[in-house]
Amino acid sequence: MWPSLFPEEASTIAPRVDALYFFLVAVSCFFVVLIAGMLLLFAIKYRRRHEHDVGASIHGGMVLEVTWTLIPLGIALIMFVWGAKVYFDEYTPPPGNSVIVYGLAKQWMWKFPPMDGQREINELHVPVNQRVKLIMTSQDVIHSFFVPDFRVKMDVLPGRYRTMWFEATRTGTFHLFCAEYCGTGHSRMVGQIVVMSPSDYQAWVAGGVSHNTLASAGQTLFTNLACASCHSAASGSRGPVLNGIYEQRVKLQGGQSVIADDAYLRESIMNPAAKVAEGYQPIMPTYQGLVDDEQLLELIEYIKTLKPAAASAPSVTTSEPEGQGTSQPITEHGKSSSAVSSPSAAPTAQR
Amino acid sequence: MSTAVLPRENYLNTDYGLRSWFLTTDHKRICILYLLTITLFFAIGGAFATVMRLDLATPAADLVSDETYNKMFTMHGIIMVFFFLVPSIPATLGNFLIPMMVGAKDVAFPKLNLASWYIFTAGGCFTLWALISGGVDSGWTFYTPFSTLSSNTNVTLAALGIFIAGFSSILTGLNFMVTIHRMRAPGLTWFRMPLFLWSMYAASLIFVLGTPVIAITLLLVAAERVLHLGIFDPARGGDPVLFQHLFWFYSHPAVYIMVVPGMGVVSEIVAAFSRKRIFGYTFVAFSSLAIAILGFLVWGHHLFVAGISVYSALVFSLLSYFVAIPSAIKVFNWTATLYKGSISFATPMLYAFGFIWMFTIGGLTGLFLAALGIDIHVTDTYFVIAHFHYIMVGGAIMAYLGGLHYWWPKMTGRLYPEGWGKLGFITVFLGFNLTFFPQFILGYMGMPRRYHAYPPEFQTLNVLSSAGASILAIGYLIPLVYLLWSLKYGPIAGPNPWGAKGLEWTTSSPPPKHNFETTPIVTEPAYNYSELEETAVV
Ligand SMILES: [Cu+2]
Ligand SMILES: [Cu+2]
Numbered sequence: 034m035w036p037s038l039f040p041e042e043a044s045t046i047a048p049r050v051d052a053l054y055f056f057l058v059a060v061s062c063f064f065v066v067l068i069a070g071m072l073l074l075f076a077i078k079y080r081r082r083h084e085h086d087v088g089a090s091i092h093g094g095m096v097l098e099v100t101w102t103l104i105p106l107g108i109a110l111i112m113f114v115w116g117a118k119v120y121f122d123e124y125t126p127p128p129g130n131s132v133i134v135y136g137l138a139k140q141w142m143w144k145f146p147p148m149d150g151q152r153e154i155n156e157l158h159v160p161v162n163q164r165v166k167l168i169m170t171s172q173d174v175i176h177s178f179f180v181p182d183f184r185v186k187m188d189v190l191p192g193r194y195r196t197m198w199f200e201a202t203r204t205g206t207f208h209l210f211c212a213e214y215c216g217t218g219h220s221r222m223v224g225q226i227v228v229m230s231p232s233d234y235q236a237w238v239a240g241g242v243s244h245n246t247l248a249s250a251g252q253t254l255f256t257n258l259a260c261a262s263c264h265s266a267a268s269g270s271r272g273p274v275l276n277g278i279y280e281q282r283v284k285l286q287g288g289q290s291v292i293a294d295d296a297y298l299r300e301s302i303m304n305p306a307a308k309v310a311e312g313y314q315p316i317m318p319t320y321q322g323l324v325d326d327e328q329l330l331e332l333i334e335y336i337k338t339l340k341p342a343a344a345s346a347p348s349v350t351t352s353e354p355e356g357q358g359t360s361q362p363i364t365e366h367g368k369s370s371s372a373v374s375s376p377s378a379a380p381t382a383q384r
Numbered sequence: 385m386s387t388a389v390l391p392r393e394n395y396l397n398t399d400y401g402l403r404s405w406f407l408t409t410d411h412k413r414i415c416i417l418y419l420l421t422i423t424l425f426f427a428i429g430g431a432f433a434t435v436m437r438l439d440l441a442t443p444a445a446d447l448v449s450d451e452t453y454n455k456m457f458t459m460h461g462i463i464m465v466f467f468f469l470v471p472s473i474p475a476t477l478g479n480f481l482i483p484m485m486v487g488a489k490d491v492a493f494p495k496l497n498l499a500s501w502y503i504f505t506a507g508g509c510f511t512l513w514a515l516i517s518g519g520v521d522s523g524w525t526f527y528t529p530f531s532t533l534s535s536n537t538n539v540t541l542a543a544l545g546i547f548i549a550g551f552s553s554i555l556t557g558l559n560f561m562v563t564i565h566r567m568r569a570p571g572l573t574w575f576r577m578p579l580f581l582w583s584m585y586a587a588s589l590i591f592v593l594g595t596p597v598i599a600i601t602l603l604l605v606a607a608e609r610v611l612h613l614g615i616f617d618p619a620r621g622g623d624p625v626l627f628q629h630l631f632w633f634y635s636h637p638a639v640y641i642m643v644v645p646g647m648g649v650v651s652e653i654v655a656a657f658s659r660k661r662i663f664g665y666t667f668v669a670f671s672s673l674a675i676a677i678l679g680f681l682v683w684g685h686h687l688f689v690a691g692i693s694v695y696s697a698l699v700f701s702l703l704s705y706f707v708a709i710p711s712a713i714k715v716f717n718w719t720a721t722l723y724k725g726s727i728s729f730a731t732p733m734l735y736a737f738g739f740i741w742m743f744t745i746g747g748l749t750g751l752f753l754a755a756l757g758i759d760i761h762v763t764d765t766y767f768v769i770a771h772f773h774y775i776m777v778g779g780a781i782m783a784y785l786g787g788l789h790y791w792w793p794k795m796t797g798r799l800y801p802e803g804w805g806k807l808g809f810i811t812v813f814l815g816f817n818l819t820f821f822p823q824f825i826l827g828y829m830g831m832p833r834r835y836h837a838y839p840p841e842f843q844t845l846n847v848l849s850s851a852g853a854s855i856l857a858i859g860y861l862i863p864l865v866y867l868l869w870s871l872k873y874g875p876i877a878g879p880n881p882w883g884a885k886g887l888e889w890t891t892s893s894p895p896p897k898h899n900f901e902t903t904p905i906v907t908e909p910a911y912n913y914s915e916l917e918e919t920a921v922v
Binding site (some may be wrong): 120217 | 834
């Protein structure tokens with residue numbers, strides 16, 4: 034019975050959260066015993082023996098007050114620092130190579146559009162001992178991606194990309210819950226994370242190669258929506274060439290600059306006027322309402338695969354070599370396959 | 385005792401007609417009006433909880449439909465928070481006691497006080513209407529864009545109900561603050577005031593400063609639903625998370641509206657039943673104000689996973705730890721008060737002990753939620769449910785019941801049966817802990833809140849919790865029955881059945897219409913049980 038009353042520790046962060054948790058449990062037990070013990074002790078020892086007895090004339094004590102202010106404050110600060118450290122590591126995806134997964138939440142299902150391999154609904158296959166980076170958005174209301182056995186949770190917002198990561202340490206099947214109330218089927222918005230050994234995972238990926246990968250769907254869209262009429266070398270530079278733009282610094286009108294990450298690409302398509310690239314007129318129409326969240330992901334994924342044109346590529350410093358490290362074969366992105374350096378020496382075959 | 389009689393003339397028997405009740409400006413009668421109204425709301429809110437707990441006894445969602453379940457927890461939350469907990473101690477005990485404790489005839493604005501009750505009732509009716517005409521399923525938290533774009537239930541109506549009731553809070557808070565500032569009897573300096581007044585003052589501050597924010601927020605939700613303004617809708621350039629900032633800016637301090645008055649009640653009870661001055665009076669008094677002020681700066685701790693920057697999360701976490709300190713100070717001071725006291729185990733004192741137990745557990749588990757790394761895992765799970773029920777139900781309702789028992793003889797002139805009182809306390813205490821303690825474990829296991837159906841491994845703890853809830857329900861019925869019984873058959877209490885200090889105990893029970901025969905003059909500090917000369921406060 035005991036093991037079933039505690040969640041599994043199935044990710045790298047889980048033991049760290051649990052250690053902090055047990056520290057707090059210990060501190061709490063100490064204070065509960067202390068306070069309940071004192072209350073009982075005093076209440077019994079000084080119980081009223083005669084009807085007209087009154088208490089002693091004690092009004093306070095500065096030393097005691099200072100003590101029981103400073104000691105709890107000290108303990109609280111330890112909790113704060115420790116908790117902040119875990120949070121920071123959990124919410125800042127570490128640099129380096131990781132499997133990238135997109136997540137789309139909608140009432141009431143989780144969709145994981147295929148980077149390649151298989152389209153998944155309410156089920157996500159990931160390799161063990163390898164970092165998985167999730168880029169998530171919602172198509173309607175707020176949901177929350179929650180895997181108790183990994184101790185990870187992040188709200189998934191409409192109109193915004195949020196990035197989280199985890200690294201599973203055990204193979205098996207784990208609950209995926211929607212933790213933010215999202216309407217009628219909220220408690221049905223559950224799924225599972227299937228953590229597989231590297232070889233099983235490779236087999237699974239290979240077994241499902243479908244032709245409609247995210248990127249190729251994006252390419253079709255890119256043509257159909259006439260993006261190329263502005264965004265191609267042939268278009269007479271009405272718009273910037275998008276090759277190799279992902280994760281690089283883009284200069285904006287007015288002298289600022291931004292890293293062209295997922296959120297930026299999204300904004301450029303949905304709300305082009307928000308940040309205008311230097312040297313161009315704000316003539317790009319908004320695609321708000323014309324493409325849905327899934328198509329948007331396809332477009333973005335396609336843009337990511339556009340190789341930098343060897344000659345015209347500006348010499349930019351990559352913000353962080355994320356490496357597009359999908360363990361999947363679609364990484365045509367020039368630098369990614371070479372940038373793969375997996376210090377943890379995950380046994381997964383990187384192709 | 386047998387020879388005792390009720391005072392010939394008191395606030396209850398000056399008039400009998402309905403008019404004399406519905407048009408009364410007497411704060412004591414308004415207290416009774418509130419008492420009846422919120423008891424009704426408590427019963428409705430409790431009925432929803434009962435059905436939910438029954439449904440949750442099995443993993444499959446088999447008792448009611450998903451829609452109904454969602455409406456149940458929404459209405460349970462809305463009614464319990466806005467129409468029971470927020471007004472509970474302030475509008476009843478606060479109304480009855482503030483004028484008596486300052487030695488005045490009434491509150492500063494008696495007519496406004498009556499108007500507050502009408503506004504509150506009107507807001508309540510609106511909300512009940514929303515409930516009867518189809519219900520609301522947005523959760524009591526009204527998170528956007530679900531509440532604005534997705535829910536097709538009576539969100540607008542319910543929001544308006546709360547909006548209206550909010551004016552009652554603001555006016556009540558204002559009334560109390562002015563009363564405490566302007567109407568204190570001669571000699572009643574700030575530092576001679578009973579601690580209940582300090583805590584009511586702090587709670588009033590939150591009423592006045594916080595309530596307008598929730599009013600505006602809910603109005604925006606209603607406007608967005610009706611006019612599609614696009615404030616919270618990302619497709620129109622709005623920000624759904626903005627709502628959460630606004631909502632918690634009120635709703636976090638609102639937790640202190642519920643619990644700070646309870647702390648005041650507990651201070652009174654602990655002093656009276658230890659026959660001793662509260663240890664560290666000034667620390668306890670100022671900690672109420674500190675909580676009220678710091679409470680406004682920690683709203684972000686509800687948003688740690690919702691999409692705020694890592695750095696603002698750090699700030700909110702740190703501030704949340706700071707607000708824990710004044711609460712800890714109070715608990716230590718109450719405990720120290722018992723040392724060398726003359727302690728009686730009367731029912732109100734048992735409730736005060738119960739409060740300290742609940743509040744300690746509720747407060748300590750708050751530290752878990754303030755710890756950023758743990759919050760990611762436990763937020764939006766049953767851990768949070770258990771935590772805030774320990775504070776708001778365990779804490780606030782224990783204090784409310786304790787206060788009701790303590791001042792019941794003053795309000796009605798009669799004593800309740802002590803044996804039944806103790807039995808009621810024990811049932812509530814055991815029932816509550818059995819209901820909510822398992823939920824901490826459930827939450828850490830990962831059961832999300834607001835789940836109608838759940839995986840089977842969570843069932844054992846859910847069954848325990850549901851069993852506890854049935855005990856708790858009986859526990860709440862026991863006092864209801866014997867308190868009503870005592871109205872007619874309870875022994876006559878006399879002016880001061882507990883041998884307690886405080887101006888309210890110097891007048892007859894029930895008090896006359898104008899509280900005191902002559903304006904009292906205060907010459908000693910509060911809780912001067914040892915009859916010593918006033919000594920310097922620490
Ligand atoms: Cu959801
Ligand atoms: Cu949900």
